Amino acid sequence: xxxxxxxxxxxxxxxxxxxxxxxxxxxxxxxxxxxxxxxxxxxxxxxxxxxxxxxxxxxxxxxxxxxxxxxxxxxxxxxxxxxxxxxxxxxxxxxxxxxxxxxxxxxxxxxxxxxxxxxxxxxxxxxxxxxxxxxxxxxxxxxxxxxxxxxxxxxxxxxxxxxxxxxxxxxxxxxxxxxxxxxxxxxxxxxxxxxxxxxxxxxxxxxxxxxxxxxxxxxxxxx
Numbered sequence: 001x002x003x004x005x006x007x008x009x010x011x012x013x014x015x016x017x018x019x020x021x022x023x024x025x026x027x028x029x030x031x032x033x034x035x036x037x038x039x040x041x042x043x044x045x046x047x048x049x050x051x052x053x054x055x056x057x058x059x060x061x062x063x064x065x066x067x068x069x070x071x072x073x074x075x076x077x078x079x080x081x082x083x084x085x086x087x088x089x090x091x092x093x094x095x096x097x098x099x100x101x102x103x104x105x106x107x108x109x110x111x112x113x114x115x116x117x118x119x120x121x122x123x124x125x126x127x128x129x130x131x132x133x134x135x136x137x138x139x140x141x142x143x144x145x146x147x148x149x150x151x152x153x154x155x156x157x158x159x160x161x162x163x164x165x166x167x168x169x170x171x172x173x174x175x176x177x178x179x180x181x182x183x184x185x186x187x188x189x190x191x192x193x194x195x196x197x198x199x200x201x202x203x204x205x206x207x208x209x210x211x212x213x214x215x216x217x218x219x220x221x222x223x
Contacts, residue, residue: 004053005177009141010088011048013095015041016134020102023127027109030123052087089149092142099135106131129195136191137184144180 019041023030106128151174159167 004049007049007052007088008045010091010145011045013091013138013141014048015045016137017095017098017102018044020099020127020131020134023123023130024102024105024109027106027123027127030127086149088145092138092145096135096138096142099131099138103128103131103135125199129199132195133188133191136188140180140184140187148174148176 019038022033022037026033106124110124110128152171155167155170155174162170
């Protein structure tokens, strides 16, 4: 379950980056996209997670074996744990830079569509708000994955010099997924509150703007 949770977490970044990239490239028509796009990206997430898990567990025999604690490894792939850690790290770092790039791209687009339709501007603002939250999520995930992977790889190299109870105890402490989930929810909730507050301030600013400004924009749109 730990491995499944780890890989589902890692693969989430891939689907989210693709979804926000499409939202950025098709900002004018993204609201009209089919819901099948979301279904496809959700399926893609599980497919990406299933590939390394299938490699890891393909030759493991569980039937008729009593295991009070199970750490899976294959003799033919002795460094699969380290490779998984590196791949997970690359996923999260790539997502972090991708979200940063997409945010800057949307910010640039916002400056260039000041006279576009209200729907397009609203979609762009929503996209920027979503990416801002996802950047926070990527920062949390990257921090957790880095700490987890560094500790895990270090533990793998020191495993031979540790007693079994020491090894399993340290491994269990390192698998802090519930703590990671709780912290993620708290931080993302706070980030969303800040975004809502900023949107409210922006809305008040628009309400206080002179009507002549909107009339001028409307004339430019129909010109």
